[in-house]
Amino acid sequence: MSGGMMTNRIAVLGAGVGLAVSAVVMSVGSAQAGADRAVVVGHRGSPGQAPEETAASYERALAEGAQVLEADVQLTSDGRLVLVHDDTLARTTDVETVYPDRSPWRVGQFTLDEIKRLDAGSWFDSRYKGQRVATLQDLLRINRGRAGLTLELKSPANSPGVATKLAQELNAAKLTDGATLKSGAYRVHVHSRDEAALREFHAAAPKVQLSYLSGGAMLSDADLDRLSGWTVSVYAHPRVTSAADVKRAHAKGLKVVSDPVDSPKEIGMAVNQGYDWVVTNFPETVRRVLDKRKETFRDARGVVVDSVFPDPGGDDVQPETGEHVVLRNTTSRAVAVGGGYLRDQAGNLLTIGAGYTIPPGSLLRVYVGPGTNRPGAYYNGRTAGFLNNTGGDTISYFGPDHALLDIGSYMVP
Known part of the structure; x- marks a missing residue:
């Protein structure tokens, strides 16, 4: 099955389709x-x-x-x-x-x-x-x-x-x-x-x-x-x-x-x-x-996938302002995120540079393409787009110890 939402394709199944499934369909x-x-x-x-x-x-x-x-x-x-x-x-x-x-x-x-x-x-x-x-x-x-x-x-x-x-x-x-x-x-x-x-x-x-x-x-x-x-x-x-x-x-x-x-x-x-x-x-x-567990992510540390910008105006990997994922610190304390990483549904990887910390209630933008690193932004310097599933994608956020910390999804109209 496709990793992203598939374009709806309706097959016109002829009246002669005679696949008599012998197992009883659930009521x-x-x-x-x-x-x-x-x-x-x-x-x-x-x-x-x-x-x-x-x-x-x-x-x-x-x-x-x-x-x-x-x-x-x-x-x-x-x-x-x-x-x-x-x-x-x-x-x-x-x-x-x-x-x-x-x-x-x-x-x-x-x-x-x-x-x-x-x-x-x-x-x-x-x-x-x-x-x-x-x-x-x-x-x-x-x-x-x-x-x-x-x-x-x-x-x-x-x-x-x-x-x-x-x-x-x-x-x-x-x-x-x-x-x-x-x-x-x-x-x-x-x-x-x-x-x-x-x-x-x-x-x-x-x-x-x-x-x-x-x-x-x-x-x-x-x-x-x-x-x-x-x-x-x-x-x-x-x-x-x-x-x-x-x-x-x-x-x-x-x-x-x-x-x-x-x-x-x-x-x-x-x-x-x-x-x-x-x-x-x-x-x-x-x-x-x-199971309605109180903590969906057992290793959650207070940083979540806040939003995704998959299709900025112009080239996806244009310098400084290309496509990116925004992480948000939901706590009143600083949270270290350096060495963590993000994946999309196809398994493509974005990393977060060593030493990065998100201040209380603040954001970190993790860019796909090139740019100048600063406290609120980290650039991966990739030369090709990252968020490429038709219709939308899912971004999973991991700590440097590979613990799953959050998953965010988005839809492209």
């Missing part, structure tokens, strides 16, 4: 989850805290209370199932260094042995050096049936046969019975933006629940009607839906699954609107919000 009454029953989905594991779709990310998601693990499934050139979100390996591995002459480094250009040579952790943080691209079998071993799985058939055009291969491996693992777990999660759930791939998967594993991957605004009643005949849920983002939209989907027998939400504000919006599954890059944060 409308039980679908209206509420805060005490919302299912927590670790989007690519726990990628706010560890490199996405690696063993470290999935192990952390389980430790943080994720009830479902989400993964993107693609085929290698020798027909093995690996978990990678992007079409290429460039963003999340050192493939450009290891195989410099094999641009554009698409997943399907490489054998599994070649992919297993890649470091899939150092791009995120040196603490994760040596993490490898995970396979579906790796995920099954890590999970050991503790959580449900939601697997996306990612870019099937780049992986011909991926749907049938996924069904075969899940059948071999005896995971295609269509069971629903005590949490309300399905043992296995498969989703995609490609209807043909879903049909192919269904032919080989007819009991597994399916979802056509839409997102952003809630679909029209006509499209919900088309989906309700063969899928079990619809995807949307609480920033652009209302409780009435969620009720419309429930009335069609469809559950509502969130696009990734990370900040307490957006998590609360999803829960209060009645979303059934809350997808997130920070499973522990969702768990703490759902």
Whole structure:
């Protein structure tokens, strides 16, 4: 699933779609989850805290209370199932260094042995050096049936046969019975933006629940009607839906699954609107919000993400006045923030210089581009924009000890 809010794309599903999902769809009454029953989905594991779709990310998601693990499934050139979100390996591995002459480094250009040579952790943080691209079998071993799985058939055009291969491996693992777990999660759930791939998967594993991957605004009643005949849920983002939209989907027998939400504000919006599954890059944060913990961030030190300026007039990385994140000290004491850092949903990193302290009730602006450092502003000197998700983004704030201190989200009109 995409890291940011997705542009709403409605597929016109022909009347001949005959995907008879044999598992019973949850009743409308039980679908209206509420805060005490919302299912927590670790989007690519726990990628706010560890490199996405690696063993470290999935192990952390389980430790943080994720009830479902989400993964993107693609085929290698020798027909093995690996978990990678992007079409290429460039963003999340050192493939450009290891195989410099094999641009554009698409997943399907490489054998599994070649992919297993890649470091899939150092791009995120040196603490994760040596993490490898995970396979579906790796995920099954890590999970050991503790959580449900939601697997996306990612870019099937780049992986011909991926749907049938996924069904075969899940059948071999005896995971295609269509069971629903005590949490309300399905043992296995498969989703995609490609209807043909879903049909192919269904032919080989007819009991597994399916979802056509839409997102952003809630679909029209006509499209919900088309989906309700063969899928079990619809995807949307609480920033652009209302409780009435969620009720419309429930009335069609469809559950509502969130696009990734990370900040307490957006998590609360999803829960209060009645979303059934809350997808997130920070499973522990969702768990703490759902449990109504007094402190959402257990290590909070009084500094929060106050606001974000993602699109200033002119170049995003123009000197002195480019895009930036504003941190605010909410206390009556000075708070040291030097050595801390910020991440966006894609894992891009901004640092805060050593020695920086925010005075009581004051602000610190952390800029992406170049400028002159001063007490109220720190410049990272990057040459490319940072806050680039379409529609909005999430900024997580960490201390120098890697403790998660706050998460803020914003929306671009």
